[in-house]
Amino acid sequence: KIVAMQNTYYWDAGAYTEYGVNITRASGYSSTGPYFVPNVHADSYCVYTNHPVGGPMRGFGMPEIHWGIEQVIDTICCKMNLDPVQFRLNNAIKNGQEIVTGMKMHPTGLTKCIEEAARHIEWEKKEESKKNCTDPHKKRGFGVATMWKAPAMPPDAGSSSILKFNEDASVSLLVSGMEIGQGTLTAMAQIAAEELGIPYSTIDVQTPDTDYSPYEWQTVASRLTWSMGNAVLDAARDAKKQIFELVAEAWDTPIEHLTSKDGYVIERNGDRKIAFAHMVIYGITMPSGVLKGGPVIGRGRFIPPDVSALDQETGQGPKAVVHYTTGAQTVEIEVDEETGQIEVLRVGAAYDCGKAINPLNIKGQVIGGVAMGMGTALFEQLIIEEGTVKNASFVDYKLVSSQDMPMDIKYTLVEVAQEDGPFGARGVGEHTMIPTAPAIANALFDAVGVRIHSLPMTAEKVLAAIKAKKEK
Known part of the structure; x- marks a missing residue:
């Protein structure tokens, strides 16, 4: 068993700090590698040199320490x-x-x-x-x-998402995490489709644009599936809650008796079902004859829980x-x-x-x-x-x-x-x-x-x- 470890890291930040300090901190937090070490002394230093600026790279200091x-x-x-x-x-x-x-x-x-x-x-x-x-x-x-x-x-690195239904029951999903080849936007569509109970093919993830897309901290740190994914999940749950509350009122049934699959709201123990396409824009007629509802828009947000310096x-x-x-x-x-x-x-x-x-x-x-x-x-x-x-x-x-x-x-x-x-x-x-x-x-x-x-x-x-x- 490993009982103690002492490490010292020196990071060549180049002529300006840029992300050097952040990488230095990250290496200190993870300085033992993925091992249980009961006694640790770790020092991590960021050093200025006459070299090009050392910016963030895939792994963010972890390839070096490992x-x-x-x-x-x-x-x-x-x-x-x-x-x-x-x-x-x-x-x-x-x-x-x-x-x-x-x-x-x-x-x-x-x-x-x-x-x-x-x-x-x-x-x-x-x-x-x-x-x-x-x-x-x-x-x-x-x-x-x-x-x-x-x-x-940082502890305040938040994500947000907006999910809106269209007339054909397709969904426009708005996020601001960037697609740089890692497949993030595909994953976001999958998360939304799974939670809503609708076909993946009906979700269109809009190209992020800060003119209309909701806030995202940064596309870094291998965090988007987790952080932005949680915001998308929150938006999908918000939209589903609106839909289920409307159907439950129209059918006079508890929300817990409802589920969704393949673009339909379905009564678990009954024969009733209604297509999203029939009610996510124009609402649904109540037993009294009154029309209720309207365009469904889900809003979601997420911030890392309980993280502190x-x-x-x-x-x-x-x-x-x-x-x-x-x-x-x-x-x-x-x-x-x-x-x-x-x-x-x-x-x-x-x-x-x-x-x-x-x-x-x-x-x-x-x-x-x-x-x-x-x-x-x-x-x-x-x-x-x-x-x-x-x-x-x-x-x-x-x-x-x-x-x-x-x-x-x-x-x-x-x-x-x-x-x-x-x-x-x-x-x-x-x-x-x-x-x-x-x-x-x-x-x-x-x-x-x-x-x-x-x-x-x-x-x-x-x-x-x-x-x-x-x-x-």
């Missing part, structure tokens, strides 16, 4: 002859355990994620797999890394962040000892998303996260000399390509519900790239016994480390 933590964990396992997967299972944070800020951890499926990630690359057969490498100049290695990330945001003296607080998304990743790699080249053969991944609103969208996040994580691990590097960026174009700034990607990527979506999430959901956007680099670093050590202490782990660095090891 790059260090996860390699230290593996180093401990190596020295103590412990299995890295089992060690992580033994020390993974669990429900009710205290994290570094004093907050109690909510229910999480982290241990299941570790088990699933290991299963996907047949961790128990790794020694056998290493023998299958037929090239005498290449060695195979297996690596594992875990991760956690909380939405980094930390005490400036103690660094402690009951709820510094809203929640953590946890996960794990495993890799099998092949290392060419003559060139230093690393090839990723297999990837196993698992993430606890609370509830997968759209599993296909999350699949895209997983594969894209692996690609981005591989770019960080093996290719991407900003070269700065005397305050000048030397590789300022994509001619010289190397990115991962489809040819570099492994053909075998398997993943599992673990669903331990988030208590205050829409249908139990929490975000899983940035998280999928966080464990890739440390998993590859640990696999590199497993294969050839060397560690590269700076990213990216280029072939040149790996080859130099292999030669240095052989010369000792």
Whole structure:
């Protein structure tokens, strides 16, 4: 068991702070990684340098701290002859355990994620797999890394939504979280359709425009499915409440006896039903002959519950962040000892998303996260000399390509519900790239016994480390 941990982080903010301070704070909150550590001393510093401004990037400081933590964990396992997967299972944070800020951890499926990630690359057969490498100049290695990330945001980061019915019973849904390829607006339509009991195809999510769209804090922090999703759910419930109250009065039946499905309000224990299209605009005729109702418009809002700042003296607080998304990743790699080249053969991944609103969208996040994580691990590097960026174009700034990607990527979506999430959901956007680099670093050590202490782990660095090891 881990009994204590001391960490110091220095963040190169560049010439101006921009988001540097926020990333510095986020890394301090999560400084132990997803492990239960009863004794912690963590310092996180934001440093001004003569470099370009360090802005927010996918993972918001978490890829960097896990790059260090996860390699230290593996180093401990190596020295103590412990299995890295089992060690992580033994020390993974669990429900009710205290994290570094004093907050109690909510229910999480982290241990299941570790088990699933290991299963996907047949961790128990790794020694056998290493023998299958037929090239005498290449060695195979297996690596594992875990991760956690909380939405980094202030306590007042709110969301709002407006939902209005049209004459054909279609719905115009207004939100202001931006669609940047992550599938957010699709998820919002799904949440609204599920709550209202209407076909998904009848919901049109309007393109956000601050001239008419309701307020949204920011499209950041992997928070929209959770925060904006809650606002949409609130708006859908508001609209459904109006509809059910009207029908209950017209039918002289308790609201509890009503449900909705496929665009109809249905009496649970009776034969009566009425289409939304017949009453969401023009109302419904009461037994007295009086028409009641009118256009249905639902309004929803959400703000993180019970989040507060930390005490400036103690660094402690009951709820510094809203929640953590946890996960794990495993890799099998092949290392060419003559060139230093690393090839990723297999990837196993698992993430606890609370509830997968759209599993296909999350699949895209997983594969894209692996690609981005591989770019960080093996290719991407900003070269700065005397305050000048030397590789300022994509001619010289190397990115991962489809040819570099492994053909075998398997993943599992673990669903331990988030208590205050829409249908139990929490975000899983940035998280999928966080464990890739440390998993590859640990696999590199497993294969050839060397560690590269700076990213990216280029072939040149790996080859130099292999030669240095052989010369000792």
